[in-house]
Amino acid sequence: SVGNEGPGLGRIQVPGSAKNTLSSGATYMTADFFDANSGYGIYGYARRYAHWASRGPTHDGRWKPEVSCMGEWITSASSASSASCGAHILQGVSMSTPLCAGAAAIVRQYFEQGWYGTGVQGSAAGINPTAALVKAMMINSATTQSLDYWYQEDPEASSQWILEEHPVPMNQHTGFGRVDLTQVLWLGALTPGFKLTFLNKERVQPGVY
Numbered sequence: 001s002v003g004n005e006g007p008g009l010g011r012i013q014v015p016g017s018a019k020n021t022l023s024s025g026a027t028y029m030t031a032d033f034f035d036a037n038s039g040y041g042i043y044g045y046a047r048r049y050a051h052w053a054s055r056g057p058t059h060d061g062r063w064k065p066e067v068s069c070m071g072e073w074i075t076s077a078s079s080a081s082s083a084s085c086g087a088h089i090l091q092g093v094s095m096s097t098p099l100c101a102g103a104a105a106i107v108r109q110y111f112e113q114g115w116y117g118t119g120v121q122g123s124a125a126g127i128n129p130t131a132a133l134v135k136a137m138m139i140n141s142a143t144t145q146s147l148d149y150w151y152q153e154d155p156e157a158s159s160q161w162i163l164e165e166h167p168v169p170m171n172q173h174t175g176f177g178r179v180d181l182t183q184v185l186w187l188g189a190l191t192p193g194f195k196l197t198f199l200n201k202e203r204v205q206p207g208v209y
Contacts (some may be wrong), residue, residue, distance in 0.1 A: 001013070001016050001023070001093045001096075002017075002024065002054040002064060002065045002093055003053075003123065004052045005054040006054050006055055007051045007052070009055050009056070009173055010057060011055060012054050012056050012057075012064045012065070013054055016064060016065065016093075017062075017064055020131075022066055022100070022135045022138055022139075024065055024066075024067060024068060024100040025053045025054070025055075025065035025096065025174055026052075026053040026070070026071025027047065027048055027049055027050060027069070027071065027145065027178050028048050028050055028070070028072045029073045045144050047167070048147070049068060049174045050072060050091075050146055053092075055173040056173050057172040057180070060093070061160075062172075063172045063175060064065055065174070066138070066176055067100060067141075067142050068096065068174065068177065068178050068179065069097075069179050070096060070099060071092055071093055071094075071096030072095075073089055074091065074096075075087050076089075076095060077168070084201055085206055086172055086175060100138070100179055103138065103181055105139050106185070107138065108129055108134055109128050109133050111200070112127070112128065113126055115185070115186075115187070118188055119186050119187040119191070120188065127192060127200055138179060139176050141179050141180050141181050141182075141184040142170070143178050144176060144178075145167075145168060145174055145178055
């Protein structure tokens with residue numbers, strides 16, 4: 001978790017600034033939003049980095065967060081009363097970070113259960129993936145995010161605010177993008193277009209790919 005200190009830059013919170021962690025930012029809700037009654041809609045909302053989520057870089061210039069998951073309108077268990085089991089709908093990186101952790105657990109399970117052979121469970125020998133491999137898979141799963149820009153055509157006349165969406169490539173402020181495991185977990189015909197190749201606990205020689 002990088003904290004909820006956005007939208008200013010360089011406000012990554014501890015422990016999200018730690019060197020070897022996989023730190024999570026947050027995007028808005030997953031689905032495109034459309035209100036049929038009002039005709040108001042926001043599309044591509046899941047690609048947008050949440051304005052309240054902290055942005056990098058760290059104080060020593062490192063990229064943080066690396067990835068983001070949805071952190072808005074998350075239903076979470078409530079511990080307000082010991083006599084009942086309620087739920088809250090919350091937002092924040094405290095909501096997005098567990099989703100990213102769950103995605104990392106799926107990556108680990110993918111290797112431990114040997115899915116990487118043909119895209120079917122048990123099609124290859126199960127392996128214990130290193131933390132570095134799990135982190136690399138998460139980063140490589142990231143898809144392009146965007147940032148919102150609100151402006152008024154005529155601020156003096158208090159004109160209506162206009163929202164523009166600006167897609168941004170990977171950068172030191174919002175990281176590599178939003179986690180999408182379909183970009184890296186090869187499942188045969190279910191995920192056409194690529195074949196997974198990886199190294200685990202192997203020494204990579206300089207200049208060898």
